[in-house]
Amino acid sequence: MIKKLVTMFVIVGLLSCSVVTTMAATDDTEALVPYKTNHTSDTTAADSKFGVSQKMANDTGDTLGVLNEADLPSYYSSVDNGYVTDVRDQGELGSCWAFSAISAMESFLLRGGYGNYDLSEEHLNHWATTREDGTGWQRGYADGGFQSTPLGYFTSWSGSRLESDIPYRSGDNQQFSEIDKNGVTQFGVTGAVILNKDTVAIKKAIMDYGGVSSCYSSLSRFVNYDKTATYCASVLPAGSMISGHGITVVGWNDNYSRTNFNTSSQPSQDGAWLVKNSWGNYNSLGGYFWISYEDAYLFNTKVFGISYAIADVTEVTSKMKLYQNEIYGATYDFGLQVKDGSVDGMVDSLTFMNAFDFKQNFNSLDNVIFESLSVGADYTAYYVPWKNGEPTTKESWQELSSGTVPYTGYINVEINNVIVPVGKGGIAIEIDSSETGGSCTIGCDEWLETSWGDMRFIPDTSLGESYIQYNNEFYEMKAFYKDTFDDDIGSNFVIKAIASYKGNAVAGDIDNDGAITMLDVLMVQRHLAKSALIAEDDMVYSADVNGDENINLMDVVAIQRIIAKLDVANG
Known part of the structure; x- marks a missing residue:
């Protein structure tokens, strides 16, 4: 049975110092109180060159398990190891956050042996603009962005795309729907680690994954004379211009001398992070510089939000399908209190x-795949059958996998080709933190607004997409928001499933008659002319002959080449 939840809610931004209380009428003696951890901020940096949003936040918790400082080298550089792509120049746009994210992705691909890829910052930057229906990130392509934004892009497999398909600044003044027609996503992110100021965890992430996306204050008064080192001793007073700037941390040196920093303000100890910037070759280090371990802003979630590393990817093919109800990733993490x-x-x-x-x-x-901050908690993934338009009780659920949340971030759970019924069904994640005493949360894509009331993000939600189960009762999330806050937008959970194709379709045999003929060519042509659309999954797979995730004239040519026996059909 699906119930409505009408009670008193306290929204606590665990990555925000503010608490907002909303009262709804109730006769319940026990109330459920949601708490939500915000991944973003409520103000954007004023300087378009330094386009990272400012925020007030608490640390997100420990990640990556236990590792001793003594187990790490005193010096490490992903640059020296060949895990970093060329330094690039963002120009005058506030797209540093996109350059930081793409750099981290490229470094992961190099570190993981996938190859050297030049990925498109332009596609990510435009993906994170307001859509034609008003949803999405409420920004233009020249504006600053949020640190958490790229994780939605990567984990929804919206990108990344190749720079050769969508070069930087090629999409100026175009709608994203036009830009998105170019290229295909080759790698979908299935795991990402969210980090705080834990030095050991950050170093391990750099070694394991190539680089960490983060941000710092780029005010010139903190920089040394030759622009190769920067250090800010303390967070500036509220309301100060801090010029947030996204970068990629790609190494460290425990012995980097404190005397290399600005003589007006030097750290107390040696040691610094090696950073890849996005301002081109502007200094003697070719666009790299050093930030002191003691810097007040770097990795500071209370100011700029999350830092992260890409931890896992899969090569995307036409024989895969990603089931998801959101594409923007976690803007909050959602849990409950008992009141x-x-x-x-x-x-x-x-x-x-x-x-x-x-x-x-x-x-x-x-x-x-799911996003959670509940590191160390036990989780169990289930398939939930549907009956009479509603999810069934737990007795009929099928357990898919179980384990411990290994780190804070996006978690990839492998399942051994479990066949589920065609039609409506659910993927549930049960999180139990009773042994750790920590949080019990999962990511959601709730809307965001600034402290002065401007919308920063609007999700695309529909009734019947996300649910919570508490005390054996289901609560539908869109109704939950409506009944409690008179909120028509709501949110969806960041829970996804990857399925592989198990049909018998042959590329080019659109009508599945066992032969590839001019009739199949005609079916694709009619589809492109929108006179007879190809809609069935088998037919879509058969029509996408070149495997680029689109049905276009190239597929017509490919079928004709098969008929002419210039190519061989793939099954």
Whole structure:
């Protein structure tokens, strides 16, 4: 049974110092109180050159397990190891956050042995603009952005695309829908680590993944004479211009001398991070510089939000389908408290679920992905059958996998080709933090606004997409927001499933008659003319002959080449 939840809610931005309380009428003696950890900020940097949003926040928690400082070298450089691509120049746009993200992705691909890729910052920057229907990130392509934004882009497989397909500044003044027609996503991110100021975890992430996306204050008064080192001793007073700037941290040197920094303000100890910038070759280090370990802004989630590293990817093919109800990633993490007169405590065991329409031949599950801050908590992933338009009780659920949340961020859970029924069903993540005493949360894409009331992000949500289960009762999330806050927008959970194609379709045989003929060419031509659209999954797979995720004239040519026996059909 799906219930409505109408009670008193306290929204606590755990990455925000503010608390907002909203009261709804209730006769309940026990109230459920959601708490949400904000991944972003409520103000954007005023200087378009330094386009990272400012925020007030708390640290997100420990990540990457236990590692001793003594186990790490005193010096390490991903540049020296060949894991960093060329330094680039963002120009006058506030796109540093996009350059930082793309650099981290490129470094991961090099570190993981996938190859040297030049990826498109332009596609990411335009993807994160306001859509034609008003949803998405409320910004223009020349504006600054948010640190967490690229994780939605990467984990929704919206990108990345190749620079050769979408060069920087090629999309000025174009709608994203036009820009998005160019190129295809080759690698989809399935895991990402969110980091705080834990030096050991950051160093391990750089060694394991190539680079960490973060940001700092780039005010010139903190920089040394030759622009190769910077250090800010303390966070500036509220309301100060801090010029937030996104960069990629790619190494460290424990012995980097404190005397290399600005003589007017030097750190107390040696040691610094090696940073890749996006201002081109502007200094004697070819666009790299050093930031002191003691810098007040670098990795400071209370000011600029999350730092992260790409931790896992998959090569995207036409034989894969990503089921998801959001594409923008986690703007908050969502959990519950129990309130009985006063707040008694956090709910330490909770189930979060997304409903999907599983398609014929794309119902063999290989992976489940979810975002959570509940590092160390136990999780169990389930397939939830649907009956009479509603999710069934737990007795009928099928366990897919279980384990411990290994780090703060986007978690990839491998599943051994579990076949689920075609049609409506759910993927549920049960999180139990009772043993750790920590949080019990999962990511959601709730809307964001500034402290002065301007919208910063608007998700695209629909009724019946996300649910929570508490005490064996389901609560539908869009109704939850409406009943509690009179909020028509709501949010969806960051829970995804990857399925592989198990059909018998042959590329080029659109009508599945066992032969590739001019009739198949005609079907694709009619589809392109919109006179007879190809909609069935088998037919779509058969029509996308060149595997670029689009049905276009290139597929017509490919079928004709098969008929002429110049190429061989792939099954």
